[in-house]
Amino acid sequence: MALSEKIQEKIRKVEPYVPGEQPQRKVIKLNTNENPYPPAKGVEETLRKMEPDRLRLYPDPTANALVSELAERYGLRKDQVFVGVGSDDVLSMCFLTFFNSDLPILFPDITYSFYKVWAGLYRIPYECQPLDEEFHIRMEDYEKENGGIIFPNPNAPTSVGESLTMIEEILKKNQDSVVIIDEAYIDFADNTESAAALLERYENLLVVQTFSKSRAMAGMRIGFAMGNPELIRRLNDAKYSFNSYTMNLPSILCGVEAVKDQAYFEKRVNQIKETRAWAAEEFEKLGFTYPGLEANFLFVTHPEYQACEIFAQLKEHDIYVRYFPEGKLKDYLRITIGTREEMEALFDTLKKIMSKEN
Amino acid sequence: MALSEKIQEKIRKVEPYVPGEQPQRKVIKLNTNENPYPPAKGVEETLRKMEPDRLRLYPDPTANALVSELAERYGLRKDQVFVGVGSDDVLSMCFLTFFNSDLPILFPDITYSFYKVWAGLYRIPYECQPLDEEFHIRMEDYEKENGGIIFPNPNAPTSVGESLTMIEEILKKNQDSVVIIDEAYIDFADNTESAAALLERYENLLVVQTFSKSRAMAGMRIGFAMGNPELIRRLNDAKYSFNSYTMNLPSILCGVEAVKDQAYFEKRVNQIKETRAWAAEEFEKLGFTYPGLEANFLFVTHPEYQACEIFAQLKEHDIYVRYFPEGKLKDYLRITIGTREEMEALFDTLKKIMSKEN
Incomplete structure (x- = not known):
């Protein structure tokens, strides 16, 4: 069966994608x-002892157990942590929540490929900023008026990190925008510091990390954001308003164990x-x-x-x-x-x- | 800290929501x-024997094992089934994919509360159609030009079902729109038939179901859609283009067991x-x-x-x-x-x- 032309017209046009091999x-x-x-041994134990009867109930929409564990690990309060179904889910929710402006958001031309996709999905204007010859960000590119800023640090697919000093400069010069540092790979960095160190000083900062790499849990889909309580509250408001129950019970319980075993x-x-x-x-x-x-x-x-x-x-x-x-x-x-x-x-x-x- | 006014302006306004008690x-x-x-005994066994080492790898983005099992159960081909993280995720993806029109989509005034939310999220115009005094759909309300149609059957929160004859009429009269029948509660119905019986005859039909009720897996977040291969392909295209890996490994493996044990x-x-x-x-x-x-x-x-x-x-x-x-x-x-x-x-x-x- 081929769909009627009028149905075709009503269907969203997307770039066809073939899943990876x-x-x-x-x-x-x-x-x-x-x-x-x-992943950590506790993850296996949690799967072994999970009470199947709990699966009949909706999961805790606040994922409180996991949020608490992450807050403790990173020296934050619970209201400074947001969790989602992989950092893709967290980042997508950030785009939706914080980038509602007619001004373009800024990100590097060589970067995580989904930034453009989410901007398109939520109709967010964007401008790509070219990296320099050594694949570094040029700070002056992030001094113009904008609707928000996001980049990975260390960057993908380059493995290049930017200094905390530069990130702090960008935060200072963009106090009217949310600046998201996407730290999927930060735990492997020797010479790049996490921007989490700046959270107490910059209300416009959001740091996003994932369990898929350093915590060996790509199959479980867990990501999180750290930021000031007001930003985190807005993320939760957006999430709850569209889909209250996203993270399933095994993710919440096993996620806790992965964080515990430092x-x-x-x-x-x-x-x-x-x-x-x-x-x-x-x-x-x-x-x-x-x-x-x-x-x-x-x-x-x-x-x-x-x-x-x-x-x-x-x-x-x-x-x-x-x-x-x-x-x-x-x-x-x-x-x-x-x-x-x-x-x-x-x-x-x-x-x-x-x-x-x- | 209070956010700067300019940051506030860039933040999406949503209805504040307090998660259920x-x-x-x-x-x-x-x-x-x-x-x-x-849930079925096989779900517990699957959790017990799951190899934790598999969690380090990304899950199968096609969720092939679960799609295959569902296809077999419902007498369909694999390319007629789409799975997602709960039927909320599936329905949200359907709104995004199929309701891209300037014409309003139609749904009952008393119905699942998230329809309005997703319409708002994706900027889809909508018109609510009043139910009659006995909480039934009035078929004539669904004969006007529209951008799409969705309603639950049986309806929530009323427990009222509509006949397959009426649904077939609506499908016939709306061949230029996708018609989504949201069957979260169908497995409990005595006098309401699943519209899945009409799939072979109506290319504009999509039937959505969930594991959260009849399969006792609310805590696992699994939903699915059944439709003609072209509609399912479009759903997958949309999903893959925004977030390739949504359903985690425990959901895929345990979902299979829940379907197997008829x-x-x-x-x-x-x-x-x-x-x-x-x-x-x-x-x-x-x-x-x-x-x-x-x-x-x-x-x-x-x-x-x-x-x-x-x-x-x-x-x-x-x-x-x-x-x-x-x-x-x-x-x-x-x-x-x-x-x-x-x-x-x-x-x-x-x-x-x-x-x-x-």
């Missing part, structure tokens, strides 16, 4: 920045950082360069080898990395830091590919 | 139409229907009347007692039912069908309240 056979998966280690969290993050340091050296030995080293992935380029060819050949060897065929990015590969063993397999294969091509 | 002490909870019985499902639904039949008689004995008997709740009114007073007094006795203080609804109480024991406690208390007042 989910290969059925066993591959080395370094393409979506997942954590190579399982020792495990630090151990795994440090393991990934160690593997990253080693992998960075290995890339250098092979002649690759990268603009930053602040996330659980590397964004690498090679003067002699084409990124898309390496991408294709790695895939032939069942090693999946990420390639962006657009503009400046097309010379780079984004490669997630896996386990040491996975990275060794990557380098073995890279060496084979590169010796064959020469 | 979540009493900490043990009460008889007949206020949110939850199932009084636990014997358990039927047993529990029948138990609730039996309790409902008995409860309806008890209400009648006490002088209450109700317009319909098609859902897992009753919508009752009494000629001599004020609904809001009964509501308040039941609450004093730790029995929570639902009261809507607006317009025509203010003379009614919506009371979920709990276990036989819970309903007996309700009637004992009602009798006390009513004898005291007389």
Whole structure:
């Protein structure tokens, strides 16, 4: 059946999208920045002991248990924390709540690809600001009048971090806008500080983080925002008014456990950082360069080898990395830091590919 | 800290909302139409045996396992089923996808309260159509030009069902609009048929159902839509373009189990229907009347007692039912069908309240 033309006219036009590859056979998966280690032990225990009878009831719409645990972990009050179904849900809710202006919102030209999508969805005007040659933000680009500001720090897919000093400058110069720092990768940063340190001083600041990377819970869909109580209240007002029950019971209960086990969290993050340091050296030995080293992935380029060819050949060897065929990015590969063993397999294969091509 | 005025201007205005009461002490909870019985046994087993390591990976964005199971259950093909995070998520996505017209969408004046909210959110014009004196839809109201049609069947909060014949008439007369039948309560209906029976004949039909009531999974957040492959494709296009990963791993895996166990499902639904039949008689004995008997709740009114007073007094006795203080609804109480024991406690208390007042 084909739909009638008049029905077609009433249907929203969107960019068709094909979900990322989910290969059925066993591959080395370094393409979506997942954590190579399982979540904290308490998560498993929570699943094992969860009372199924509780599932018949609606979940706590305030997700109080998880909000409390996060507040304690980050030294905040409960009214400074908002949780959602992955940071995509949190960020989308932020766009909807805070970017209601005729002035354009500002974000970098190379950044998380969903910012443009949500701006389109909520009819928010936006202006992309070009990064400099080293993939850094140019502060002067964020000094013009605007409807809001958002950027990831460290940035994706570059792994480049911006200084807290610069973020503070941007906050000071934009006291009439909400400034959102999207810190999906902050826990892996060595030289980039979380803007959460500035929360007490800037009422216009919102910091968004996720459980999908450093807490190894991409499959559970948990994200959160930290900000001043008034911003958090507005986020909750918006959320409750459109959909009261979004986060399910397993997410709330398992999320608590992932936050509680700080020792495990630090151990795994440090393991990934160690593997990253080693992998960075290995890339250098092979002649690759990268603009930053602040996330659980590397964004690498090679003067002699084409990124898309390496991408294709790695895939032939069942090693999946990420390639962006657009503009400046097309010379780079984004490669997630896996386990040491996975990275060794990557380098073995890279060496084979590169010796064959020469 | 108070936000600057210019920031306030940029913040979306929404109706402030206070989440429903979540009493900490043990009460008889007949206020949110939850199932009084636990979900299928397979749900518990799935939680027990879930591999926590899988949580580190993003969930399958297509939720293929759950879509397949639902398709099989309802005799459809996989490309005729869409799943989301509760039927609120599914319905919101339907509004966003199918109601992009300058013509108003049509729905009853007494209906699910979120329809107006989503219309407002997505700036969709709408016109409410009054129900008749018996809380039935008047078919002629749905014969005017429109941007789309949606209504629950059975309707909430009335428990009144509409005939398949009437729905078919509406579908025939609105071939240029998507018509959404919101069947949250259909599994409890004795005299109302699911519009799913019409899917093969009407390309403009979308049927939405939920796991929150008949499948006892409100805490897991699962809803689904059934429709022709072209409508389902458009829903998926919209969803993927804004947020690829919405349904978490426990929802997908446990959802499958809830659908698989048809014997358990039927047993529990029948138990609730039996309790409902008995409860309806008890209400009648006490002088209450109700317009319909098609859902897992009753919508009752009494000629001599004020609904809001009964509501308040039941609450004093730790029995929570639902009261809507607006317009025509203010003379009614919506009371979920709990276990036989819970309903007996309700009637004992009602009798006390009513004898005291007389």
